[in-house]
Amino acid sequence: MRLGQARPLALTKGIPSPRRNLALTKPIPDPRHTLTLRDVSEASGVSEMTVSRVLRNRGDVSAPTREKVLEAARALGYVPNKIAGALASQRVNLVGVVIPSLSNMVFPEVMTGISAVLDGTGLQPVVGVTNYQPDREESVIYEMLSWRPSGMIIAGLEHTDAARAMLARAGIPIVEIMDIDGDPINHAVGISHRRAGRQMAEAILAAGYRRIAFLGTQMPNDHRAKKRLAGFEEALAKAGQSLVDREYYSGGSALLKGREMTAAVLARSPDVDFLYYSNDMIGAGGLLHCLAAGLDVPGKIGLAGFNGVELLDGLPRKLASMDACRLEIGRRAAQLIADAPAEAQVTELFPTLQAGDTIRG
Amino acid sequence: MRLGQARPLALTKGIPSPRRNLALTKPIPDPRHTLTLRDVSEASGVSEMTVSRVLRNRGDVSAPTREKVLEAARALGYVPNKIAGALASQRVNLVGVVIPSLSNMVFPEVMTGISAVLDGTGLQPVVGVTNYQPDREESVIYEMLSWRPSGMIIAGLEHTDAARAMLARAGIPIVEIMDIDGDPINHAVGISHRRAGRQMAEAILAAGYRRIAFLGTQMPNDHRAKKRLAGFEEALAKAGQSLVDREYYSGGSALLKGREMTAAVLARSPDVDFLYYSNDMIGAGGLLHCLAAGLDVPGKIGLAGFNGVELLDGLPRKLASMDACRLEIGRRAAQLIADAPAEAQVTELFPTLQAGDTIRG
DNA sequence: ATGAAAGCGCTAACAA
């Protein structure tokens, strides 16, 4: 006789299911029920506690017991419930990674660096994308923190006040990456974009270019591009120079936009002798335009971008650029999460300027 | 602003902390303690249950009570604990997305489609990357399932037996994407790569090319590229033709590799009149090589790739390609997770062939 | 080496 017969199935839709296990009610074995430790325990005849120990390689368990458990777990196809485990142990092996975009070429490489280091630690990265929108970033951060990750890695130093506050009081290591020109919440790993802009300007001036134009994508929230431009103009000013033209575009294929922007600038300011781009993709488009137009690169006109995008190796000329240390940034950030040093650390990396074939030298 | 010490995993390391709240022991108010519903409850003078209702916009709560609660939560900076919530409610708003690579250009676009649809549903994508390694895929799937997501989206139809078994018995909607040439676990959304290869071959033959070479990246686990090639050769065979040469490469910048491979093939088989590439990036490299070498494209030699990569718009010529319907695949897959239809569905999409400027016509 | 009991922070179900 089964008292259980009268009890509604847990999975039966529409019938209110009591949550408690009534003492006299054997749970009806549902073939589609998600397996629990208890199932493995019953199948192997070992207590739940010992099963748990085996599955986590914790504590001392005799070899035969271990075998029984592992076989039962395998046979059943048991997948542990990390939600319950995390709640009980107060420990979550997740690291939140918040980045503005995946199509940017830059961030996949940062991810590679992060994964490379985390792989050895049992920590797992979880990616969130903000599309360069501060309010979206705030909600991504909120969602992530609500899973109580072991650490957070976030691109940039600019966030909403609420986001900063949440991160600051989360009680976990926070690493802001890519940029160090600002005030970090906790740790920071990156380069000085201001300095990078300055260095590029100095190199361009040193090569003798004087009529310099800037071409950038219109990204109100790309603070790093802004800082590079600020540093660039600062260095020009110091040399008594200033930009002779500037052009902004948004949307679409970067390569194509680069061509169009470049054509527009050259039409408007035929006497420019250098084109400084906010990133390599539009720079590459500009380079293709200049070559197609038969301009003398880098003799009469020079070009430079930013990022050192390897993807573009293979173009007719190698665009001058600066490596943003993406891989290393990812590695160091992950290492900080893994080590969780007590003291906040700011790690500045130093990009190298690659003159390529588009700055005369 | 800076954080102090990262919170130790167990709040008080070294001091054996009793887990139970002994009736007479007031918990010591730790300023760095992670906030709970109880804290908000105490701060607002409202029961935990009602606080919970307010924070989830559930059930009827009077306006004044709601206000009190929201203000207390905001003032404290409370971030809910989704781990506990998920365990109690048996519901997790996460969707696992398992893809081979982020640098492939293809997958970010799939992600865009997925996000666009999920954004309206309260579900959140969580990305896992496998680097085209089956065992890595298996472990990524295992990790994800252990968080009990509401659904899984996985690139490809080929998985380890263990991975298939886990997915099949997870009791959640599973969508295998990109490819429909095979046996889906549950739902599938994608194109027939076999057919895509066939179509491209037919178009090439129709344009009169006869001495055709294949150039691909060496990726033992890129099953979709393999299927395209199989379909391609099948169509050649049907027309009494076969590949006159083939070349494989691995690693490095795709653009550069494309150039090198192309140079190698042309040196070895100077009489080829068509180069069929396994993807657009190496195809673009090949195109740049051909143009630099002064070859007559598409008159004497034609080229084609695969994917319809928009990024490459802006090259001197538009490479012939086929759109892989990435955005739409992402959208449909997400919709299937959101709708969770009882019946397994296979959705075939049909890529369009873009002849571009590199097939004569 | 193994087991029993309590409870992690929240929410479903029920009661008031």
Next chain:
DNA sequence: TTGTTAGCGCTTTCAT
């Protein structure tokens, strides 16, 4: 409209 109670599935602690 609000509160009370009993778990969700696991791990910590402590006992054996």
